[in-house]
Amino acid sequence: MGWLDFVSRNLDITNIRMGLNKLENKFDEKIENFGKEISGNPESGNQIEEHSNKLNNLLRKNTKQSVEIRELKKDLVEMQEMNEKLVEDNNKMKKAISRIEQKLAVSEEQLSNKTDKETRLKPTPSQENCKLKVGQICYSAVIQVGSDVNYNEADDICKKRNADIGLIRDEKSYNAIVNYLRRNIPKGEVLIRIWTGIHFDSMTRDVTPANSFTKWHPDFLPSGTKYEDRTNVYLFVDSDPNYRYQGMANAPPTWEYNGVICEILI
Structure with a gap:
């Protein structure tokens, strides 16, 4: 029998113990009554000896x-x-299984969303929408003079x-x-800020998608906590490739920047 079957029977050990105590008390009471019966009933020596033997036998049995x-x-x-330990282990196992199931559900959802996005059929991009090709991805950027594009507008x-x-x-x-992007910085601009599709959790410092490349x-x-609204990642690109202060940063989606980099899977 498995330990889970054992636990499931939910043995009432307390009731069993109480029953044993009652049995022990009943036996003691029986001996006591028997002694009183002898003392209150004077009989011949043979009868007393017989009762004494019976009493001794009862005492031995009682012992x-x-x-x-x-x-x-x-x-x-x-x-x-053992039962309490098994119940405790069973509860821990149930909690562990629940956590695993939750993580699996999240992973399956993320995988499904990623697959849907990456397998979505798109028409062959025009040259305008494929200014830069890296592997099976066409990139194109919309860059404006001045900063007036928030994340929703970029989308x-x-x-x-x-x-x-x-x-x-x-x-x-x-x-x-x-x-x-650097080659396409508008005249009169020294640097540009361009929205990407990467998201950032300021509490855990995790990025989404998890396999994204980052260079902060x-x-x-x-x-x-103070910056928990800075959920979106943008590119900070300077016209000087050797300038140290450029890379990726996070900002609220309401902030306005120069534009966006778009992609089409081909």
């Missing part, structure tokens, strides 16, 4: 039974401790191109995108 009852009580205590810009806001998957893609700006990565 033997008391020993057996003590052993049973000891076994019951051990069984109760609409890409959707009108039948594209998504661009992700950065590895260092090769990052370098190619930054160089492409040396001075711009606010985190903690």
Whole structure:
């Protein structure tokens, strides 16, 4: 029998112990009454001797039974401790299984969303929408003079191109995108800030998608409760490739920047 079957029977050990105590008390009472019966009933020596033998036999049986009852009580205590331990282990296992099931559900949902996005059929992008090709991804950027594009507007810009806001998957893609953006900085601008599709959790410092490549700006990565609204990642690109203070940073989606990098999977 498995331990889970054992636990499921929900043995009432307390009731068993109470029954043993009643049995022991009843036996003691029987001996006491028998002694009173002898003392209150004067008889011949043979009868007294006979009763005495019976009494001694009862006492021996009582002693033997008391020993057996003590052993049973000891076994019951051990069984109760084992039962409590099994119940505790069972509860821990249920909680662990619940946590695993929750994590699996989240992972399956993320995998499903990723698969849906990456397998979505798109028409062959035009040259306008494929200014930069890295592997099987076409990138194009909308860059404006001045900062007047928030994240929702950036998303609409890409959707009108039948594209998504661009992700950065590895260092090769990052370098190619930054160089492409740098070549297209409008005249009169020294630097630009461009929205990406990467999201940032300021409490855990995790990014979504989890496999995104990141190269953070040396001075711009606010985190903690005070900055929990800074959920979106943008690119900070300077016209000077050797300028140290550029890279990726996080900001609220309501902030306005120069534009967006869009992508189309091909």
